[in-house]
Each structure stands twice: as C-alpha cells, then as structure tokens.
Amino acid sequence: MHFTFTKSGIFFYKKPFLLMLFFALTLLVNRQAEAQVIYQGGSNVQLLYGRDLQQSGDLATITLEHFGSYGAVEQFVFADLFNDVSLASPNLYMEWYxxxxxxxxxxxxxxxxxxxxxxxxxxxxxxxxxxxDFFVYTAGPAFKFRIPGSGLLQLETYYHKQLGEEYDGTYQITPSWDVVLPVSEKVHLRFRGFMDYIGDRGPGSTQYLTQPQLFLDLGNTWGKPGKMYFGSEWRYWNNVAGIEGLEESFLQANLLISL
Incomplete structure (x- = not known):
C-alpha cells in the first residue's frame, strides 16, 4: 500500500478545536462577505506515473488540488486516487487545511x-x-516568508494526532514552496513541493516525507503561461508510516493542468 502524509500534524489540540475553528471561519467569512471581498482561488488536476526506485512496482495517481482565499480565510485541499498503473479499485487519500x-x-x-x-x-x-482507514487531526501556526518576485515559501508547525490509536500525539514541521524560475522569455520552470517531518508517536519512529516537483511551463511556450505544466516528481518517504527501516522512493512523470 502506498499513501502520503502531506501537510499535516506543535500546537495544543483537543477534539472541540475543529468545531471551534469551523465557527470562527464561518464568522470571518460572513464578516468578509459584508465587506464584499471577492473569493480568489485556483484548481488543477495532476496525472502522475512512476516506478519505485528501490523495489519493483509502479504507482499511478490522479490528483485534484485547490487553493482559495476569501478575505482573512484561505484553504488548501487535495484528493489523490492511486494504485498500480491499472488504477483498478484505487485508494482515496484527502487532506483539507x-x-x-x-x-x-x-x-x-x-x-x-x-x-x-x-x-x-x-x-x-x-x-x-x-x-x-487512516484519520489524522492537525492544528498549529503557519508562517509565510517574504521572497523575491512572486511565489510561496511557508513553514507549518502542527500538533499531529492519529484518531483511533493509542499512540501519543506528536509534532510535525512542514516547509513548503512554490516558485517560478524564468530561464528565458519562453522557458519558465516551476519548482514546488514540501517536506513533512513527523516526530516519534510512541511505538512509531520519527519519519519524513518529501515530494519536490520540477515543471516546465508548456503553456508559456505558446503564449499562454500557467495553463499546462510537464515535469517530474520525486517522492521519498523515510520510515514509512513510522515503521523504522521501511522506505519508499518513487520517481514520477507529472502532467499538471490548471482548471
């Protein structure tokens, strides 16, 4: 089985937190709606295929991704359908932040x-x-950093608790980035990705997962930048799901289409 912890789990957390957060977001959205703030966001679909660099096996994934902001509130959500190249009876993995x-x-x-x-x-x-099945709650502060030009560089710090297990809650530190690298007028590269570092949960070992992506902006070559990208993604997971000594390393081709 292959699945991905991305952007998840140093902040005190209790079960009512998400409920309180929901009401806080609702109030803020209503307040911003009164101020006639326009919702801004974007979506994409990604088609990935790759092979395990350490053992035999392939992985095909369809990813739907959305980012949006409305006044003081923003969200990031994605869903992965994945399995072997046939994508028969795929698993579904989702995250919402x-x-x-x-x-x-x-x-x-x-x-x-x-x-x-x-x-x-x-x-x-x-x-x-x-x-x-797998269910994790996370909560904590995130920090955005100033960088030259356009793009994103942020650091998320979370308390991470897996539901239904007797494991202790732990911390997670997640840097992420998304920057454009203009090589020439026609050739624009896009470098994006993240790294999750998840602490020891008790019986589970410390683990880290990274998925850097490097794309060529295909649309920019015919005068429509930001519409279609082609490139590669390397997914490396050390101590998969906290199992010491278990590793995954997939090099994948990736086609990203903005919606």
Missing amino acids: PKVSLSRATGKKIGLGPISDVLLSGGINVLFGGPE
Whole structure:
C-alpha cells in the first residue's frame, strides 16, 4: 500500500478545536462577505506515473488540488486516487487545511523580519482503502516568508494526532514552496513541493516525507503561461508510516493542468 502524509500534524489540540475553528471561519467569512471581498482561488488536476526506485512496482495517481482565499480565510485541499498503473479499485487519500491570516483578520501587519504573515491552521488527513482507514487531526501556526518576485515559501508547525490509536500525539514541521524560475522569455520552470517531518508517536519512529516537483511551463511556450505544466516528481518517504527501516522512493512523470 502506498499513501502520503502531506501537510499535516506543535500546537495544543483537543477534539472541540475543529468545531471551534469551523465557527470562527464561518464568522470571518460572513464578516468578509459584508465587506464584499471577492473569493480568489485556483484548481488543477495532476496525472502522475512512476516506478519505485528501490523495489519493483509502479504507482499511478490522479490528483485534484485547490487553493482559495476569501478575505482573512484561505484553504488548501487535495484528493489523490492511486494504485498500480491499472488504477483498478484505487485508494482515496484527502487532506483539507483551512487557515486564518492574522494580518488580514486584524487589519494589522502581523510579521517580523522575513516573516510576512502568521496564520492559524487546522487540518484533517483521511485515507480510504488499503489494510485500514487512516484519520489524522492537525492544528498549529503557519508562517509565510517574504521572497523575491512572486511565489510561496511557508513553514507549518502542527500538533499531529492519529484518531483511533493509542499512540501519543506528536509534532510535525512542514516547509513548503512554490516558485517560478524564468530561464528565458519562453522557458519558465516551476519548482514546488514540501517536506513533512513527523516526530516519534510512541511505538512509531520519527519519519519524513518529501515530494519536490520540477515543471516546465508548456503553456508559456505558446503564449499562454500557467495553463499546462510537464515535469517530474520525486517522492521519498523515510520510515514509512513510522515503521523504522521501511522506505519508499518513487520517481514520477507529472502532467499538471490548471482548471
């Protein structure tokens, strides 16, 4: 079974947290709606295929991804359908991360030095299929950083708790990035990805997962930048699911189409 922990689990968490976060987001959205703030967002679909570099086996994945912001509130959500190349009876993995920008919520710049904003975030990670279902709650602060030009560089710090297990909650530190690298007028590269570092949960070992992606902006070559990208993704997972000594290393071709 192959599944991905991405953008998940150093913040105190109790079960009512997500409910309180939901109401807070609702109030903020209503407040922003009164101010006639326009929702902004974007979506894409990704088609990936690759082979395990350490053992035989292939992996095919269809990913739907969406980012959106509405005033002080933003969210990131994605869903993966994955299995072998046939994609017969695929597993489904989903993550959702609503966040509140303190700068936009208060109307004051919340930042210091290279930090441009601080956000409060919650999240859920869900796997359907495989030997057993998987559900993780996360909560914690996120920090956005100033970088030259356009793009994203952020650091998310979370408390991470897997539901239905007696394992202790743990921490997760997740840097992520998405930047454009213009090589020439026609050739634009896009470098994006993340790394999850998840602490020891008790019987589970410390683990880390990274999925850097490098794309060529195909659309830019015919005058329509940002519409279609082709490139590669390397997925490396050390101590898969906290199992010490178990590793995955997939090199995948990736076609990304903006919707």
